Amino acid sequence: MKKNILLAGVGGQGILSIAAVMDLAAIESGLQIKQAEVHGMSQRGGAVQSHLRISDATIYSDLIPEREAHLILSVEPMEALRYLPWLAEDGVIVSSIDPVRNIPDYPDMEKIAEAIRKAAPHILVNAEALALQAGSSRMANMIVLGAASPWTGLEPGALEKAVRTLFGPKGCEIVDMNIAAFRTGRGLSEKGSGLKAAATAKTTERQRV
Amino acid sequence: MRNHLLLGAEAIGAAALDAGISGVYAYPGTPSTEITEFIQRSPETVHNAVRSSWSANEKTALEAALGMSFAGKRSLCCMKHVGLNVAADAFINAAITGVNGGLVIAVADDPSMHSSQNEQDSRIYGKFAMIPVLEPATQQELYDTTVEAFALSEELRLPVLLRLTTRLSHSRCGIRRLSARKQNELQPESDPKRFVLIPSNARRQYDKLLDLQPELAARSESSHLNRLIEGAEKSGIVAFGVAFNYVMEVIQAHGLSKPVLRIGQYPLPEKMLRRFIETCETVLVAEDGYPVAEEYIRGLAGNPKVHGRLDGALPRSGELNADLIAEALGIRREKAPEVLSIVADRPPELCKGCGHRDMFEAISAVMNNQANHQVFSDIGCYTLGALPPFNAIHSCVDMGAAVTMAKGAADAGMTPAVAVIGDSTFTHSGITGLLDAVNDRNAVTVIIADNTTTAMTGGQASAATGRLQHICEGIGVEKEHIRTLVPLKKNLEHNITVLREEIAHEGVSVVIFLRECVEIAQRRLRSAKQQKRNPVKTAS
Ligand code: SF4
Numbered sequence: 071m072k073k074n075i076l077l078a079g080v081g082g083q084g085i086l087s088i089a090a091v092m093d094l095a096a097i098e099s100g101l102q103i104k105q106a107e108v109h110g111m112s113q114r115g116g117a118v119q120s121h122l123r124i125s126d127a128t129i130y131s132d133l134i135p136e137r138e139a140h141l142i143l144s145v146e147p148m149e150a151l152r153y154l155p156w157l158a159e160d161g162v163i164v165s166s167i168d169p170v171r172n173i174p175d176y177p178d179m180e181k182i183a184e185a186i187r188k189a190a191p192h193i194l195v196n197a198e199a200l201a202l203q204a205g206s207s208r209m210a211n212m213i214v215l216g217a218a219s220p221w222t223g224l225e226p227g228a229l230e231k232a233v234r235t236l237f238g239p240k241g242c243e244i245v246d247m248n249i250a251a252f253r254t255g256r257g258l259s260e261k262g263s264g265l266k267a268a269a270t271a272k273t274t275e276r277q278r279v
Numbered sequence: 280m281r282n283h284l285l286l287g288a289e290a291i292g293a294a295a296l297d298a299g300i301s302g303v304y305a306y307p308g309t310p311s312t313e314i315t316e317f318i319q320r321s322p323e324t325v326h327n328a329v330r331s332s333w334s335a336n337e338k339t340a341l342e343a344a345l346g347m348s349f350a351g352k353r354s355l356c357c358m359k360h361v362g363l364n365v366a367a368d369a370f371i372n373a374a375i376t377g378v379n380g381g382l383v384i385a386v387a388d389d390p391s392m393h394s395s396q397n398e399q400d401s402r403i404y405g406k407f408a409m410i411p412v413l414e415p416a417t418q419q420e421l422y423d424t425t426v427e428a429f430a431l432s433e434e435l436r437l438p439v440l441l442r443l444t445t446r447l448s449h450s451r452c453g454i455r456r457l458s459a460r461k462q463n464e465l466q467p468e469s470d471p472k473r474f475v476l477i478p479s480n481a482r483r484q485y486d487k488l489l490d491l492q493p494e495l496a497a498r499s500e501s502s503h504l505n506r507l508i509e510g511a512e513k514s515g516i517v518a519f520g521v522a523f524n525y526v527m528e529v530i531q532a533h534g535l536s537k538p539v540l541r542i543g544q545y546p547l548p549e550k551m552l553r554r555f556i557e558t559c560e561t562v563l564v565a566e567d568g569y570p571v572a573e574e575y576i577r578g579l580a581g582n583p584k585v586h587g588r589l590d591g592a593l594p595r596s597g598e599l600n601a602d603l604i605a606e607a608l609g610i611r612r613e614k615a616p617e618v619l620s621i622v623a624d625r626p627p628e629l630c631k632g633c634g635h636r637d638m639f640e641a642i643s644a645v646m647n648n649q650a651n652h653q654v655f656s657d658i659g660c661y662t663l664g665a666l667p668p669f670n671a672i673h674s675c676v677d678m679g680a681a682v683t684m685a686k687g688a689a690d691a692g693m694t695p696a697v698a699v700i701g702d703s704t705f706t707h708s709g710i711t712g713l714l715d716a717v718n719d720r721n722a723v724t725v726i727i728a729d730n731t732t733t734a735m736t737g738g739q740a741s742a743a744t745g746r747l748q749h750i751c752e753g754i755g756v757e758k759e760h761i762r763t764l765v766p767l768k769k770n771l772e773h774n775i776t777v778l779r780e781e782i783a784h785e786g787v788s789v790v791i792f793l794r795e796c797v798e799i800a801q802r803r804l805r806s807a808k809q810q811k812r813n814p815v816k817t818a819s
Contacts, residue, residue, distance in 0.1 A: 081627065089451075097284055097453050106450040107286070109309050109394070109737070114660070116627035131528035132450040132521075135601040136615040151622045155615035172628065177621045185619055241812055 071101070072127070073223035074134040076153050077120040078144035080170045081108075085145055087236070088215045089120050094232035095224045096124045106132045115172050117149055124223055141221040142190075145197070145214050146170050147182045154189055163190050164218035164259075166197035166210060193217050193259055200254055209251035216255020226256060282453035285317075287418040287443060290454045291357070291385050292317030294425030298381070299460040301352035302330035304340035306707060307736035308359030309394040310448040311387035315357055316739075327462065333733075335742045336678070336707040337362035341369040341384065345438075348382040349474060351466030353429050360388040360399050365678065365708065367404065370438075374408040375476060375484045377436045379468045381429035385441040387448045390567050391598035394445075396658075396677065398596065400568035405440040405545060409488055411495055412440045412545040413504065414520035418452050420543070424504065426457060431498075435491065444567050446598065447521050496546050504543030505551060511536040514608075515559035517552065517576070518542070519566035521599075526565055528601040533610055547572060560584060563592060563607055567599050626666055634794035635661045635728055637766035639669040641774040641792075642699070642726065645782060646671070651693050657681035657709070659701035660735045660796075661728045672699060679708030682725055686712060689721040695782040696723045703733040706742035710750065713787070717755040722785045726778075730796035738799045751789045760788035767794065 075092070079085040089105050096103040106121040121134045136155050142163045144150035150165035157163070163186055169179055186192050195217045197210040204213070212233065219229055230249055237245045285293060292314045295303065305315040318324055319331045330347075334340035337358040344356035356366075363370060363386050370384070386404075389395040405412035411431060415424045421443060428439040472480045499505055510530075515538040518526040523541045530537060540555045542548070556562055556576065564573040564587035573587040586592035592607045593599065605612060629635050638661070646652045656662060656672035657680065664671040674684055681698035682705075689696035700709045705727050716723050727747055733739040743750055751761050762781060764774045774792075781788040 080625065082630075093284055093451060097282055102453070104450055104452050106446060109313070109449050114627040114630060114663070115625070117625045129452075130524040130531065131601045132446050132524065133600050135528065135532070135605075137613070148622055149625075151619055154618060173623055173625055175623045177623060181621055185621055240809065 071223050072125040073123070073141070073221075074139045074158070075122040075124070075141045075143055075222060076134060076139040076156050077122060078142060078149040078153055079118050079146050080149060080172070081114050081116050081118045083118070083145050083170070084211060085118060085120060088143065088145070088211050089122055090236055091215060091229060091232045092122060092124070092222060092224060094235055095228040098231065099224065099228050101126055102129050104129045104132045117152055119149075119153060141218060143214065143218045145211060147179070147186065147194070148177065151182065151185055151189070157190055161190055162221050163192040164214060164221070165192070165194055166214050167194045168198040168210065195255065195258060197255075201251055204251045204254060205247050209247055212248045212251035213255040216252040217258045219252075219256055220259050283456055284451060285418065285454045286313055286449060286451050287421050288313035288387070288448040289317040290418050290422040291355075291425050291441070291443070292321070293454065293456055294422045295355040295383070295429075296321055296323050296329065297457050297459045298426045298429040299353055299462045300329060300355050300429075301380075301462050302344070302347050303355045303357065304334050304344040304347075305357040306334050306337050306340055306362060307733050307739045308362050308387075309736055310389060310445040311357045311359045311362075311385065312736045312739070313448070314355075314385055316737075318355075323459065333739050333742065337366040338369055341366040341373065344382055344384075345369065345373050345376070345378070348378040348380040348438075349468050351380045351468070352463045353381040353433075355383050355385065357385045358387075359395065360386055360401050361395060361397065361677065362386070363401055363404055364399075370404065371408050372476060373438050374410045374488060375481055376474045377484070377487075378432060378438050379436070379466070380463050381432035382438040383425060383428045383432060383441055384438055385425070385443065387443050387445065388568055389445045391445070396675075398568065400571055401440065401442050402545060402571050403569065405442070406571075408440070409492060409495075410437050410440055411435070411498070412442055414442045414543045414545070415447070415504065416521055416523040416541070416543060418447065418450065419454055420504075421447060422454050422456070424543075435494070437488075437491070442520065444521050444598070446567075492546070496549065499544045499546055499548040500550055502544035502548070504541075505548050506541055507551075507555065508539040508541060510538035512538070513560040514563070515540065515555060515561075516563045516565055517555065517572070519572055522565040522567050522604075525599050525601045525604045529605045529608065529610065532601070533605070535608070537608075542572070547575060552576060556582075556585070561586060563587060563604075565593065565599060565604060565607075570595075627663060628666070629660060629663050630797055632797045633660070634730060634766040634792065634796070635664065637768060637771065637774075638726070638728055638792040639664045639671045641764075641766070641771060641778055642697075643669060643671050644771075644775050645778045646697065649695060649782075651695065655681045655685045655688070655696075655698045657698070657700040657704045658735070659704055659728070660730075661699060661701060664699070678704055679712055682709045682712030682723075683715065685723045685725070686716045686719065686721050689716070689723045690719070694722060696721070697726065697782060698723065699726045699728060701734075702727055702729040702731065702743065702747060703739075703741040705747065706750075710754065713751065713756070713789070714754045716787050720786060722787075724782050724784070724788045724790060727789060727791045729791050729793045730799070731793075732796050732799045734796040734798065738796065738802065747791055756787050756789050760784055760786065761791070762789070763791045763793055765794055766792045
């Protein structure tokens with residue numbers, strides 16, 4: 071088993087908590103991980119990425135070589151596109167469709183969605199709206215993680231357990247909300263078989279744009 | 280043994296605690312900050328009374344660490360690469376005095392300048408000081424090597440430099456920890472001459488250091504960090520530190536059988552290198568940072584079979600990765616697609632609601648009407664004032680340079696001469712510059728952006744929170760020319776007026792823009808809330 075996952079987002083969105091869930095699940099499953107993070111001021115509101123590699127054998131490089139990411143998991147649609155050079159031929163994109171428009175020249179949302187559709191098999195997730203339904207927009211991360219989870223090489227049970235461990239200190243209520251969000255996301259990709267769910271997600275996304 | 284999920288930087292902190300340090304001394308700097316932060320939040324730090332607060336700068340940190348070593352205890356000193364420039368005086372001389380308790384200096388280099396002004400290579404400093412340099416390749420090795428480094432330092436009675444890079448420091452993985460060793464007993468240095476570097480003693484100590492060099496070289500020849508990975512091919516690779524990972528990645532992915540000489544301890548194991556190069560028809564030198572070893576391996580006359588950063592086989596600057604190694608080995612791969620043109624740049628910016636925004640608005644309003652509208656700045660979040668929409672600052676060179684450059688410009692006749700510096704940077708190395716300006720009666724205005732924290736590196740305690748006014752008074756700035764303002768929208772007019780007055784003053788003036796960093800304020804509120812909800816359990 072070997073999975074290369076590129077996590078993408080914007081500084082402040084907290085992609086590192088998604089990474090933390092996967093890290094923990096991998097370690098608890100007895101797998102090796104390497105997860106390269108971004109620290110420091112350079113990424114305040116700027117583009118942020120993290121390379122996450124999971125394997126049952128030795129992992130050498132902390133960075134994923136180009137064209138070897140099995141999954142781009144993004145919490146921002148334009149950021150999903152920034153890392154296309156890393157996507158493997160049979161790679162998958164799972165991204166939220168909630169733009170962070172903190173720059174003057176943010177491109178047309180429809181064009182971004184179109185580019186993602188063209189680039190690879192994908193799931194576009196209406197994460198913020200679904201998170202709000204689940205109780206708080208802060209759960210959007212877990213919705214995207216849930217939707218991407220079938221391509222992480224990690225069991226959903228292990229991921230849920232990691233969510234419990236990680237959010238445990240914040241209280242039962244927060245844990246339950248995060249688990250619910252994770253399951254909602256997971257449901258999106260399980261509906262039909264895997265990426266066919268993209269069609270469902272696309273409709274919601276069209277309504278939104 | 281349980282696997283701890285740790286960043287490379289945190290692995291060093293864990294190792295230092297397990298090696299029985301009595302103190303860590305550091306000034307925050309990406310990518311080294313998390314070493315000290317890990318120690319600060321570890322239960323054994325409190326339990327064993329390990330000293331762990333932040334130092335005013337890297338020089339004071341290293342000197343204090345040396346003092347703890349003088350007293351016989353183990354100490355860790357951490358900094359980023361440019362911090363070693365600040366500490367260089369102490370660093371070179373600590374190699375001459377030598378140490379008593381084990382002293383490890385962990386320096387995090389930043390190839391590709393992810394968050395730095397340059398990509399200098401600390402291995403050069405290690406060679407300059409003539410002390411052992413250890414350069415692990417993995418996070419687990421960082422842990423193990425740090426533990427070993429303390430023992431090595433005590434045995435050789437020399438400080439040991441631990442070199443890491445951003446990639447190693449900021450990558451997380453599972454780490455196995457050893458059981459902890461007890462701290463050393465207090466046992467101050469008994470040789471009265473060793474630490475007194477008057478010339479007669481210094482010469483003797485320096486000779487001792489020179490005499491030790493063959494011993495250091497011999498240790499490199501037999502170090503487990505330096506080893507041969509055999510291969511059948513005639514073209515070999517010498518891989519240093521973290522570059523070893525990229526080399527192995529390529530070897531594994533492409534099923535190559537190239538011999539690899541992996542180096543992680545310096546001084547360079549000359550015999551090992553010579554033997555290896557002789558058996559190879561071509562050699563690729565892969566090192567992250569400067570071509571330090573490559574220059575050495577090539578020798579003055581150059582060596583046609585050696586390739587690396589110097590002949591363009593690898594790029595001269597920037598971080599290495601597996602793709603660059605593959606290319607240097609002549610492995611042709613399908614080109615990765617370009618990033619689509621639709622993807623716009625997303626530069627970093629000051630947080631919404633940050634006080635620096637209001638400060639820059641006031642500064643711009645005042646400076647835009649000046650013939651000399653340039654503003655000298657320093658290093659911190661406020662450096663983002665250089666980008667649109669503010670475009671408000673015109674220099675950022677090193678810690679403290681805002682004040683001293685403004686002073687020099689004032690000496691040159693530039694008016695107004697205005698500096699912007701953060702509270703933490705001011706105590707790091709702005710104070711002395713201000714003292715120079717006071718002594719020279721320069722017409723400079725030093726604006727201190729006081730957000731009560733070291734925000735850029737994640738909110739570490741700042742050395743003089745709440746005392747800046749007194750410090751400035753104490754070093755001789757006239758009381759009526761130290762003004763404190765609150766950078767808020769509603770105060771804009773007032774702030775502009777005050778700033779204008781102080782810029783017009785023909786002497787030293789200090790304007791403190793005081794407002795807590797919003798990130799830190801939010802964090803404070805969150806943790807208060809969590810404490811209330813969950814009084815017993817502390818967050819992990
Ligand atoms: S971290 Fe603090 S000081 Fe830095 S930009 Fe954000 S609010 Fe401002």
